[in-house]
Amino acid sequence: MDSGSIAWMLICSALVLFMTPGLAFFYGGLVRRKNVISTLVYSFITLGLVSVIWVLWGYSLAFGDGGNGFIGSFSNLGLSGVDSTDDQIFAIFQMMFAIITPALITGAFCERFKFKTYMVFLVLWVTLVYAPIAHWVWDSNGWLFKMGALDFAGGAVVHINAGMAAIAAAALVGRRRNIERGVEPHNVPFVILGASILWFGWFGFNAGSGLAADGIAVSAFLVTNTCAATAMMIWVLLGMFHGGKVSGVGAATGAIAGLATITPAAGFIGVGSALILGVATGIITFYAVYFKEKVNLDDALDVFAVHGLGGIVGLFGTGIFAKNGGLINGSSELFIDNLIMIISTMAYSLIMSIVILKILDIIPGLGLRSTESEEDLGLDISDHGERGYVADGAD
Amino acid sequence: MDSGSIAWMLICSALVLFMTPGLAFFYGGLVRRKNVISTLVYSFITLGLVSVIWVLWGYSLAFGDGGNGFIGSFSNLGLSGVDSTDDQIFAIFQMMFAIITPALITGAFCERFKFKTYMVFLVLWVTLVYAPIAHWVWDSNGWLFKMGALDFAGGAVVHINAGMAAIAAAALVGRRRNIERGVEPHNVPFVILGASILWFGWFGFNAGSGLAADGIAVSAFLVTNTCAATAMMIWVLLGMFHGGKVSGVGAATGAIAGLATITPAAGFIGVGSALILGVATGIITFYAVYFKEKVNLDDALDVFAVHGLGGIVGLFGTGIFAKNGGLINGSSELFIDNLIMIISTMAYSLIMSIVILKILDIIPGLGLRSTESEEDLGLDISDHGERGYVADGAD
Amino acid sequence: MDSGSIAWMLICSALVLFMTPGLAFFYGGLVRRKNVISTLVYSFITLGLVSVIWVLWGYSLAFGDGGNGFIGSFSNLGLSGVDSTDDQIFAIFQMMFAIITPALITGAFCERFKFKTYMVFLVLWVTLVYAPIAHWVWDSNGWLFKMGALDFAGGAVVHINAGMAAIAAAALVGRRRNIERGVEPHNVPFVILGASILWFGWFGFNAGSGLAADGIAVSAFLVTNTCAATAMMIWVLLGMFHGGKVSGVGAATGAIAGLATITPAAGFIGVGSALILGVATGIITFYAVYFKEKVNLDDALDVFAVHGLGGIVGLFGTGIFAKNGGLINGSSELFIDNLIMIISTMAYSLIMSIVILKILDIIPGLGLRSTESEEDLGLDISDHGERGYVADGAD
Amino acid sequence: MIRIDAIIRPERVNIVLESMAKAGCTGFTYSNVTGRGTQQGVEVFTGRGSSTTNRVSLPKVMVTAVVEKSNQKKIIESIITAAKTSSNGEIGDGKIFISEISDVIRVRTGDSGKEAL
Amino acid sequence: MIRIDAIIRPERVNIVLESMAKAGCTGFTYSNVTGRGTQQGVEVFTGRGSSTTNRVSLPKVMVTAVVEKSNQKKIIESIITAAKTSSNGEIGDGKIFISEISDVIRVRTGDSGKEAL
């Protein structure tokens, strides 16, 4: 790799790492004040825990030398053998994806999921769900990769995967107490700060996924921004249509939906297609959130509606609009491959997440759900022994 | 473009994009608590709306193939024909400038400008004011460009332009209610956060404006930091002289003034000149703000004093200190060219902004100013249906 | 330098600059509400003041042409003669280190140190302490450099240096009033925001210190992340062991300790060694903070325990684990050289910092410590005339 | 007229307010407070590692309502029912203070006394 | 002595305080509260898109002043004048509660009663 691409891949890796704190603030602002630390730390701790897992065995399971179609190997435990600059860059960049994916899930179960159990969940989920799916899609031996399915930067590996685990977790941990009147985000500036950091970092996420500083990176950058912007404006317009006002949280959410959507397609489609995808996903995700109360599932921060659906729309979009091989080119192979990728990753992620969570629920001393009084008091005090903001006189 | 420059231009584009949320927090911290979302979203929404406009027609109007001296063309609507990597990079990088410029204006009219009208204003202003001026100055057919006027990174296109529109908007929307006792910034940490993000991003703004990772970028980086730092310290010292204390908001504002000032000059001058410019603009902008109460214009967050004057000082500075062609070189041509650029962009921006705002004011259903009760209640609730921070018991 | 490395070094410089506001928020969140601006501005103002000092004389003293083993020269005052692109990049990148180092110290004396005296301290300390030590270690004429001691990115120059000055300052300014019951951080989200920005920026700090976009940068990036993550998890686990809960502040602090530790070693060691260093420093710094109450020194935000000890562990680690010349290679020379570096920089920084502070303490009109009533009222109002957050009705 | 100041758990506020409104309370005012009673607070970290500080006070909400004497009993009962965490009550469930008010005035109209409630 | 608790709109605080000071009020204390009266709150978004939650309460400020009985009338009038949004008053303009205080003590000197005001 030449120095320009090294520079690019390192800064992209840093940007993707920075997305996880961005997500922490996006989520942290949306919850109630008494759970702000808990929500922040769900994400923040993935920086530490998943980094260590990835170095020790995660990378090897996902991309280790000599894997089969379904899983990597134990050849590169502790990153042994990952010595060339190109390999190290790949291991670094991929690590950042392994960090943010489980962090995304936390939006579904925040405000009530036990922190200690969550740490165990992280270890198991990255090992048993994330690493295999990353292998299927992005390792040259992976069965989906070999089949020809295309997921540029993680529509299936990251967004569908997190979205399905989110459904599993929200269903198994149950609804929050006392939320009939709705939950008002306690800090909208944090929501906007988080969304902004996510948008900023997403350029690394998508434009870095070609692993070079070249024309594909430039084009991926452009369509990423276009789709995010379009989906944001659709959310704003639909929000005005239904509510008469311009929700800042809605604008931020729309942008994230657009970013999730363009992720799998970013390296393959043009700017016109990005506009279309932005409109489509704006409408779909907006109404998914709008009607979510009809479903008795407390996916608290709409992880499935925003990321899961975003990833699905984006993968279909890739199948339709890819400059090479999309339906618009008259070929349906890619579309079908991507359909298979969508279904298989949805199924695997959902089933494995349920299994993991069910097991954690029955292990003595763990269990998924905080007690009622912990939840009422807020997880910041209960699980972290800290208060987000100290504003009372006796500071 | 080689991979090093591609990497550089993409990261610079991401940095400039990130400046707009930075500005959102800089402004958002300065207003009263009840308008924090409104002020944040004025900026945040430009990420969405201006991105879409730019892709659809803004780029084409500004830099479309085959334009004349005053305007681009319709040749590149929807970025059609913008296919080469170099062209796409230019379109992306320029897009970020088109996003932040109107966001700068919002500091003048915040806390009272109707959000819906603002969205229409954004569309018209980017189309009718920003795109033409960008064309004049930076398109190879533009009349100011051809004449030889030099604006490295946007002293005229961005800062003077926003500063004059700010005057127009502040005058037409009128003073805020009940501010005789002054308005205390509601969140100084946000002001410092925003200023820091702006400073960080400004390296992309200025050092990216040479469109390459080369010696000019390095030199632009160095003078950018030097001028910002110098102006900040002048503000701090003058503030101590007048008030005996070190205002954090003052330090942040001084830095922004220095950054705005160095913008047009960054690629052309040396570090010694940057120190001089920093001192000059520190004094000028400080006293402009200090005496602003003498003027009956409620430019709430001093957009003209900081950005407008900063841009003017910087363009004069370019005329004086440019290593090639500055007065110090014994040539007055550039100085005069830049004088013409200053006057023409000031006049055009002011007049066009007034025309646009006057029209919006009389269109039924729009109008510039929120009602008295909306303003009293705060625009967060009135225009966005949200509260910035939820801290009362019943969360 | 080729375009790829120019791009890399500029973005690294911007990242390191951004660390100082990150530090501002990390520290700002840890103090009491009434001192938030004060704590933020201690760091923020170094962006301005140290930038100016560095350009005027700091760089020349540290790296000026024709220096001896102990100090640079006056040859490059005002950066005169620093004209080549490579030299300018070096001057810029090094400037960012000179900015953040004194900012680190402020964690020791915050909540009670007079701001005006601090500004004078900054000038003296950067001139008399930072510039010489930077010269010793990183200038090709420096005696430690010549001897062969290795400090990749500033374990001695930055972290030990700041840590020892912190001890000096904490001792001389004395304990804060009324803190027997402990001080609860007033804004944990800010602590996490700051730590995240620091982590993000630290990639520039460490992976930029090879001054090129090459394999060393990649490897430095990888070990930086690994050590930070490991130390963070050690802090979390030890915190759970002792307190039963997962402190968000503890996680953030652990990460910073890991980052400080890997700093001197980043270019020299492998990922396995980084894991070991992370465990070691996690344990050492955790217990240093844990038992700090035993020492009657109010190093308020644990600058010595985190940065000073981190730097020491990292430099020993370099002596042990360096791929070339470490103890594991059977050579003890580097280990001894680094031991000499540790001791000499500790001694010089401590003694000189004490001398400077003692002098400032007795100069009429200066003095180190705020009055009791200023401290009680909070330094935000006393020294800055501002309130961090305005939340009372009469906004 | 009677002034009722009820200090309750933050998480019960919505429930208590609804219950009061149903019991005929036409207005109320509430705010965040911090308090200590039998419930003696919780341990919190001071933030670094595990050095803890014993916070003896806890966040509470104080609800104030001025009501007609005739309504007093009903409204107090509505508060008690809604504020209790379990049927036996838990430490920390709250306290209610009752005092006399001489007059109430409605700013808008200048009405005073019962009319102003 | 008399204790006046006036619950007013946040945006009127500065005006009300000035008006009270002019009417001879030597001290006061105020804080943020949330309240509901005839004014029944506003709709706010829950944040996502357009699903709204009906917030029945609104931010208010409570101003408390302890005054001599002889001053009571003048000061109450000064509040009413300053707190009204329009000459007819609007729903939400506020409410004033008046009660008796047994004693006031100044911490600094230990003075009590009128002297302490």
Next chain:
Amino acid sequence: MIRIDAIIRPERVNIVLESMAKAGCTGFTYSNVTGRGTQQGVEVFTGRGSSTTNRVSLPKVMVTAVVEKSNQKKIIESIITAAKTSSNGEIGDGKIFISEISDVIRVRTGDSGKEAL
């Protein structure tokens, strides 16, 4: 029963609360308020450069405790001692208001009167 409302400096809260507890106060409630008395506030910057605004009010904390009449004196003294900044007291040290309470109810048990304190 007696209600004590003490308005004190924020930085003295911990000390005052400890002192009250020692004097036999079994419970209290406090919150942030803003106030003005003889102490006339401080100048603050409006934020830009040096244009200042005269903030006539200052942050204070109000501590409320309901106590038995027999305890009143002891507890008030404990507050005064702890709240004073210096032995002579300083302007801004605070003020204490004393009023009568008709009844106290403990939510948890329904106890009222002395039992509920």
